[in-house]
Amino acid sequence: MDYAKLKLDGERAEPLYLRLEAALEDRIKSGDLQPGERLPSERAMAARLRLSRTTVANAYRELESRGLVRSHVGRGTFVAAPPEAEDAPFAWRGKVASSVAYFGDGFSLRRLMQSGYDPNLISFAVGAPAFESFPVEDYLRLTEHALRRHAPAALGIAPTEGQPRLRRAVAERFKTKPERILILSGSQQGIDLIARCLIEPGDRVVLDRPGYVGAIQTFRAAGATLVGWDAARADLDELEDLLVRHRPKLIYTDPTFQNPTGRVMTLRERQDLLKLAARYRTPVVEDDPWSETYLDGQPPPPSLYHLDARNIVIHLGTFSKTLAPGLRLGWLAASEYIVDQLSAIKQHENLFTEGLGQFVIADFLLTGRYDAHMDSLRRAHARKRDLMRRALEAGAHRLAFRPPRGGLHFWCRLPAELDSRALLERAVGEGVAFAPGEIFYPDAAGRNELRLCFSCTTSAQIEEGVRRLHNAIAAEAEKSPARASSSVPVV
């Protein structure tokens, strides 16, 4: 249907959204819009009709409340089938708890993840290690060993806290006690457990801004009010100010190769942060997926967990960025009391974590194969980082970035006139995806930034993907000719 021809009739005194609603209803009833057909996104409809997005959103909501359309999180709004008199489908929507409103949103982590497995896209959007470095032979050998030697332990009901063998192996590597380790089905589970354990609606959480989208979404879903701490500056005076002003329930931070900025907090900053946390009695969640992914032979400073003398830090680790996210294996280190509390909640979520993988990774760690793997993974990642850097620098419309020294991403600033979400729509059309800056902000900022993962695409894909990205930037820049030739300095 050509939406540009949509006429907003009706009383001129009637609010615009009701006139839009009436116009769409006419088209649905006339059959111009067929059941199952997708309406344009609120943004796109607003642009086409030169209406505000709120007007479109209100019109869609009205239609939905009357059963004429249905919206699905992350997929859009669809014309509904006409209700049937008999055997009418059950109205599930009316049964959903009010808190679920928190869980959905227009541009979710789930939607970001989707670009990662779309075969038509070269995706720089999600962070994963180089798949060609995955130790396939070792994995198969250790799986066989686990099945032949450790069944039924690996196949049976197992401790919610994790297999003792893996807790021991992680504790040994991370230099803490096995009783302080909780194995997780991915470190995202740790964030969810922490939110369920510590956050009550209305609590405040101080977190890196920009910061990890999964943490933003999960703490928000738990009902927390999010307070951003400028992650690029990591100013401790600002942090103290936030602690005094907001009395947050916890501080969530990613001090090492911070996602998305790549910043590494210095030893001194770490010590000062811990002093503030102790002074204001505020727990610290240290999310650290990256400390093993340093690229230039320089391991980062000690973790907050190891610098902490007061038991105030919960440390999150993962194998998603060093082996593979598909394993869904993460862990956390914390006081035994917290391990105990979080286990009691984890039991509700999935009873315990998948067993075979735990045995395989435990043996991988204990035999030293993990260290050998990390050496070769770091070399592969450094090559890809350098390749992407050269490709990015070759473009006419320069992106501002600081080459990462660890982690898996470039954090880039666009020329000021470009909007990263609009660019993403264009880029997906060109066959390349990235993570738009705004998803890393708890507020509406970041429209000028974007994140590119350099590690999980092939060298050829990096070159082709960056070429497509440059095409998209050029096309977007043409739309804003006033400043199209401007280029921003490298920060």
Place this chain on the structure above:
Amino acid sequence: MDYAKLKLDGERAEPLYLRLEAALEDRIKSGDLQPGERLPSERAMAARLRLSRTTVANAYRELESRGLVRSHVGRGTFVAAPPEAEDAPFAWRGKVASSVAYFGDGFSLRRLMQSGYDPNLISFAVGAPAFESFPVEDYLRLTEHALRRHAPAALGIAPTEGQPRLRRAVAERFKTKPERILILSGSQQGIDLIARCLIEPGDRVVLDRPGYVGAIQTFRAAGATLVGWDAARADLDELEDLLVRHRPKLIYTDPTFQNPTGRVMTLRERQDLLKLAARYRTPVVEDDPWSETYLDGQPPPPSLYHLDARNIVIHLGTFSKTLAPGLRLGWLAASEYIVDQLSAIKQHENLFTEGLGQFVIADFLLTGRYDAHMDSLRRAHARKRDLMRRALEAGAHRLAFRPPRGGLHFWCRLPAELDSRALLERAVGEGVAFAPGEIFYPDAAGRNELRLCFSCTTSAQIEEGVRRLHNAIAAEAEKSPARASSSVPVV
């Protein structure tokens, strides 16, 4: 310490719990009770001192609020170390959300699970299929296939809804559409997602009584008021009465080889239940881990999901009872709207489900190997059931039970004078564990019942374990000589 000598001094007008608190404080300060020492359980202390359990609980809580003891979920209450002036450990307890109180309890699913991996116990407590029937060679072959052919899909970021290949395979087997399948990290995750999606504190949930402990705990943790429906009778008039009286948010039921009773709802009962659900607009969660585990060549009637014409049923399935619980692979079938809503919540819990296992199981289903496996698994289970039946019938103190025709358990009634929790303590001393009846009841009932899993121990363990169980029963019966010789009729 000999607690029987504990003197409750203090003003006679003072409440008993304060006098008990003072007495324990004296012992802690005198050093009679050392830091790290475990206090008797509330129940045991109450019995020794002839106090009510509430009195003991209040005394413990007072001591804990003053930092003199610490209690750990599922492990007990311990004398705390004296606080230190410097670097005092962080008082995490004060930070925990009030809703977390729901998550812990004296005899949790987690504690039940622990017996399953205690090497000193023969455990009939938890339900798992025969490990020796696990298709090790197929699993290894398909794992290799997945790693060589399906990486990076199997290793990378993947859809929260599940790998398309597995959704398709499950949908084909279960005769529904792939879009209506949500892959879960174990079907317990489905219960948790449903609770997070549909339950608000104060909502009522009608569920089987006795019924699955994981559902009881998770709906309770979500703040629901639990309303038991007598699962052994499965009386539809009673159900209608409950629906009218309580207006529940949902009905949770396990109609096929019900856990723990083993009952199979007839086709007529299923149809009537669905009519009631539709009339009272109450969604039905059909938990069905068992329908593939029928033992005497008689598949059960169609599922509620397949009989449902109104989209009112959410069906939970799992591979934990047919392959291995350690795989943590379950699934649910529901309306696309519900699949969408639950996925949005699942994303917070663990982003998505472990990948390799999904490919392996998909291929296992699609190649027909799963059917061959189920045939041999059913034969192995029937042999073990018969063996346990004969062993149980050989004891002097007879347990009343109806031999199961599917599922993995015997549900037994003890002679009336015996208490299954006291028996469990004795049985664990003898080296055998079972699931005490009370954990299957949302109220305090079931003290006279117990559940025995026949499938995941070896034949020798079944015989030895039942022998130990009979010894424990004999010893407990001696404690209650009045009716020790009584035997209950087989129901």
